[in-house]
Amino acid sequence: MQPTGLLAAGRLLYARDLKLAFRRWEQITQPVVFFLMVTTLFPLALSPETGQLRQVAAGVLWVAALLSALLALEFMFRSDYEDGTLEQLVLSGQPLWWLALIKALAHWTVSGLPLVLAAPIVALSLAIPTEALGTVVVSLFLGTAILSFLGAVGAGLTLGIRRGSVLLSLLVLPLAMPALIFGARAVDMAVMGDVSRGPLLLLGAMCILSVTLGPFATSAALKVSME
Amino acid sequence: MATWTWFHKLASPPHFYRIAGMLMPWFAWPAAILIIAALYGGLVLAPPDYQQGEGFRMVYVHAPSAWMSMFIYATMAIASAIALIWRMKLAHAVAAAAAPVGAWFTFAALATGSLWGKPMWGTWWVWDARLTSELILLFLYLGFMALRSSIEDPQRADRASAVLAVVGVINLPIIHYSVYWWNTLHQGATITKIGKPSITMDMLWPLLAMMLGFTLYFGAVLMIRLRAEVIRRERNAAWLREELAR
Amino acid sequence: MSLSDFLHMGGYAGYLWPAFGLTLFVLVYNIWSARRSLAEARRAAARRIQMEENRS
Numbered sequence: 026m027q028p029t030g031l032l033a034a035g036r037l038l039y040a041r042d043l044k045l046a047f048r049r050w051e052q053i054t055q056p057v058v059f060f061l062m063v064t065t066l067f068p069l070a071l072s073p074e075t076g077q078l079r080q081v082a083a084g085v086l087w088v089a090a091l092l093s094a095l096l097a098l099e100f101m102f103r104s105d106y107e108d109g110t111l112e113q114l115v116l117s118g119q120p121l122w123w124l125a126l127i128k129a130l131a132h133w134t135v136s137g138l139p140l141v142l143a144a145p146i147v148a149l150s151l152a153i154p155t156e157a158l159g160t161v162v163v164s165l166f167l168g169t170a171i172l173s174f175l176g177a178v179g180a181g182l183t184l185g186i187r188r189g190s191v192l193l194s195l196l197v198l199p200l201a202m203p204a205l206i207f208g209a210r211a212v213d214m215a216v217m218g219d220v221s222r223g224p225l226l227l228l229g230a231m232c233i234l235s236v237t238l239g240p241f242a243t244s245a246a247l248k249v250s251m252e
Numbered sequence: 253m254a255t256w257t258w259f260h261k262l263a264s265p266p267h268f269y270r271i272a273g274m275l276m277p278w279f280a281w282p283a284a285i286l287i288i289a290a291l292y293g294g295l296v297l298a299p300p301d302y303q304q305g306e307g308f309r310m311v312y313v314h315a316p317s318a319w320m321s322m323f324i325y326a327t328m329a330i331a332s333a334i335a336l337i338w339r340m341k342l343a344h345a346v347a348a349a350a351a352p353v354g355a356w357f358t359f360a361a362l363a364t365g366s367l368w369g370k371p372m373w374g375t376w377w378v379w380d381a382r383l384t385s386e387l388i389l390l391f392l393y394l395g396f397m398a399l400r401s402s403i404e405d406p407q408r409a410d411r412a413s414a415v416l417a418v419v420g421v422i423n424l425p426i427i428h429y430s431v432y433w434w435n436t437l438h439q440g441a442t443i444t445k446i447g448k449p450s451i452t453m454d455m456l457w458p459l460l461a462m463m464l465g466f467t468l469y470f471g472a473v474l475m476i477r478l479r480a481e482v483i484r485r486e487r488n489a490a491w492l493r494e495e496l497a498r
Numbered sequence: 499m500s501l502s503d504f505l506h507m508g509g510y511a512g513y514l515w516p517a518f519g520l521t522l523f524v525l526v527y528n529i530w531s532a533r534r535s536l537a538e539a540r541r542a543a544a545r546r547i548q549m550e551e552n553r554s
Contacts, residue, residue, distance in 0.1 A: 178415070178416075178419055182399060182412045182415060182416060183399070183402075186402050186403060187402075188402075189402075192395075192398055192399065192402055195391065195394060195395045195398055196395045196398075196399065196416060198391070199388050199391040199392050199395065199420075199423075199427070200419070200420070200423050200427075202388060202427060202430070202431075203423075203426050203427055203430035203431075206430045206431070206433070206434045207430065210434070227430075231426065234426075238422070242415060242418070242419050245336070245415050246412065246415050249408060249411040249412045249415060250408070250412065252407075252408060252411075287525075291518075295504075295518075296504070300508060305508045305509075305510065306507040306508035306509070306510045306514065307507075307508070307510040307513070307514070309507070309510075309514055310510075310513070310514060310517055312518075313517050313518055313520075313521040314517070317521060317524075352528075352531075353528050353532075356524050356527070356528055357524065359524070360520060360521050360524045363517070363520055364517040364520065364521060367513045367514075367516055367517040367520075368513065368517065370513055371510060371513050469525060472529075473528050473529060473532045476529075476532040476533055476535075476536050477532045477535060477536070479536050479539075480532070480535045480536040480538070480539040480540075481539075483536075483539040483540060483543050484539050484542070484543075486543070492543055492547070493547055496540060496543060496544045496547065
C-alpha cells in the first residue's frame, strides 16, 4: 500500500472535518448567534445613541467575538476523542503536529470564519463607520485564527475533563489577551479615522507565531491526554 | 560521566529526600536573617523619600513580592521543560511544588501594589501596566493549578501542566509588552507612576537584601514541599518504610 | 524619633502596616502550609504501607 503523503493526509482530514461539521449545522451557527445576541445586549444596556455606541464599539465587538469563538473551542477534539478517531490519528503514522494544524484550521473554518463574515453587520449596528469595516474584518480574521490555534493547545489539555469548559477559558483567555489588546485597538483607531496598520501588523505577527508554534504544543498536549 | 552519575544519584527519591531535608535550614536561616535585617534597614535606617515621604517604604514588600512572582514562574517553566525533555519526575515535582508559592507571592504583589496605589494615585486600583500584567500572571498561576487539580491521574496531570507552563512562559513576554503598549496609549496625565525614587545606598541595600531573603525563603519552602511531593510520588519503596518508621 | 512617630509613618501607617502585615502573613502561611502538606503526605504514606502489611 502506498503511504499517504502529508498534503494528501491533510486534505483528507480537512475535508472530513468540514463534512462532519456541516452535518451538525447547529454547531456552526451557535457561535454566530451568540455573537449577534451579545452585541445586541450592549446597546440595550448602554444607550442607543450613535456617538456613545461608537466609543465602545471596538471593545464590544472584540470581546463578543472572543467569547463566541471560545464557546466553540471545547468541541475541537471532543467528538473525535470520544469515538476513538483521535487515537487513530495519533497512530496513523502522520506527524501529529501536522494533523493538529489541520484540525485547528478546520475548526477555524467552521467557527471563526462565520464570525468574521458576520462582523460587518454587527459593526454597522454598533455605529462603526463603513470606512473602518476593512479593519474590522482583517483584525477579526487574524484574531479568530490566533484563538483557534492557541486554543487548540487548551482544548487538547482539557480533553476528557469533567466541566472542562470553565477550565478551558481560564487557560486560554490570559494567553489571548494580547490579541484582544491589539485587535480592539486596531478597530478603535480605524473608527477614529486613523491608520490602523501598526496594531494589525503586530496582530499578524502573533497569528504567524501561533500558527507555527501552536500545533507543536497541541500535539504535545494531545499525546499527554491520549496516554 | 561522573557528573551524570552524580545527577542520577541526586534525582533518586531517597537521596533527594535526605538532601532536601539537609538543605532546608541552609536556606531558611539566611533567609530569616536577611529579611529581619532588611526590615530594620528599610523601616528604620533608610531616610524618607523626598517625594513620597515614608510611603516609599512600601517598596520593601511590593518589589520583592513582584520579583518572586516572576522568578517562581520562570523556575516552574524551566523545571517543566526539563521534565518534558528528559522525562524527569523530580522536575515535575519542582513545578508542582513551586506553583502555589508563586501564586501567593503574586497575590501579595497585587495587594501591596493596591495598598501603595491608594495614597499615591488616590484609588485602590489603577490599570497600571505593571499591576495589570501581574494580574494576568495570577491567572496563569491559577490556570496551572486548576489544570493540575482537575486531572486525576497524577502522571497525566504532571505532563499536561508542564505543557501549559511552557506555553505560558513563551507567551509571557508577549503579554507583558502588549500590556505596556496598551497602557502607554491609554494612560491619562493624572496618573503619576509609583517607584523610581532617587535611590541612595541606605535605601537600596534593604531592598536587595529583602529580594535575596525572599528568594532563599522560596528555596526553603520548596525543599519542604518537594519532600512532600517525593513521598506522594513514591509507591511502596523500602526506603519510605524506613524513613517513616523513624 | 519616638515609637509613636515610627508607628505613624508620616501618615502612611494605614497603608504601610497592612501591606507589611499581609506580606508577613503570606510568608508565615506558606511555611505552615508546606509543613502541613509534608505531614499529610507522610501520614498518607504510612496509612498506605500499613494497609498493605495488613493485607499480606
